[in-house]
Amino acid sequence: MNGWRFLVVSLLLGNLGLLGFGLFANNDSQKTIDSPGLRAEWVGIERPWDQAVEVLRAPVAPAPKIDLREGQAQLDSAIENASKQVFENPRNTLVCLLWGPLLQSESARVQEALLNWGGETDRLERQVPVGYVVYLPQDIVNTGVGIDQLSGKGITDMFYITTPGPLQGTISLGLFRDLERANAQKADLARRGVDGVQIRERLGPVRVFFELRGNATEIETVRSVFELNRKGELKPCEGPTGS
Structure with a gap:
């Protein structure tokens, strides 16, 4: 009986000793972990804000040099061109067409068709050439050259x-419809010994013409009116305003 008591007491004391040793060892380990020097070795903390960073900067182009004289010259040129466009005579941009020749009865109908076309209209009356006349001028005739002398030359x-x-x-x-034949007659007379011969247009009856000036849109209106009243011809005027 005494032996069992001794054994139980011994086991109890041994367990108490092991428990005390464990508590003591755990306390030392906690102190070691809490040590600042040892914690830095156990745990590595990255601090990117403490690291040096190389910043790459894009190259900056040098500022252009400013030539004040050249800039002033360009400004003056632009102002001059703008002034020309503003003060340019608008009549210089007009297109001119000539409609004719027309008989008096035809001209009245055309003039009525052009009442509202929007441009400028001038009514002209001219003698229309109908051919060419080859003739001996009066001053040569007055020197004594007449029908008899010319007959002697055939x-x-x-x-x-x-x-x-x-x-x-x-x-x-001689009377001829075209200039080519008139020139041929003049050359033949020169071969026959008749000098001083001249050529002149033969003017026929008076005919009516309309000189029409307007911008591109107005001229298109004239062309449309002409298609509906095809009398005479529609062609550019003679001179700088023709097109």
Whole structure:
């Protein structure tokens, strides 16, 4: 009986000793972990804000040099061009067309069709050329060259012009519709020994023409009116305003 008591007491004392040793060892370990020096070795903390960072900067282009004289010259040129556009005579940009020749009865109808076309209209009356006359001028005729002298050179198609006008007192040596034939007649007369021969347009009856000036849109209106009233011809005017 005493032996069992001794054994129980011994086991109890041994357990108490082990418990005390464990508490003592755990306390030392906690102190070691809480030590600042040892904690830095156990745990590595990254601090990116403490690291040096290389910043790459894009190259900056040098500022352009400013030439004040060149800039002033460009400004003056721009102002001059703008002034020309503002003060340019608008009539210089107009297009001019000539409609004719027309008979008096035809001209009244065309003039009525053009009442509202929007541009400028000038009514003209002209004698229309109908051909060419080859003639001997009056000053040569007055020197004694007449029908008899010309007949002696083999010329048969001739007559005195007595109608009042610029050709009165001359001798006609041929009437032709085109200039080419008139020039051929003049060359033939020169070969026959007739010098001083001239050529002049033959003017026919008076005809009516309309000189029309307007911008591009107005001119298109004129062309449309002409298509509906195809009398005479529609062509550019002679001179800088023609197109």
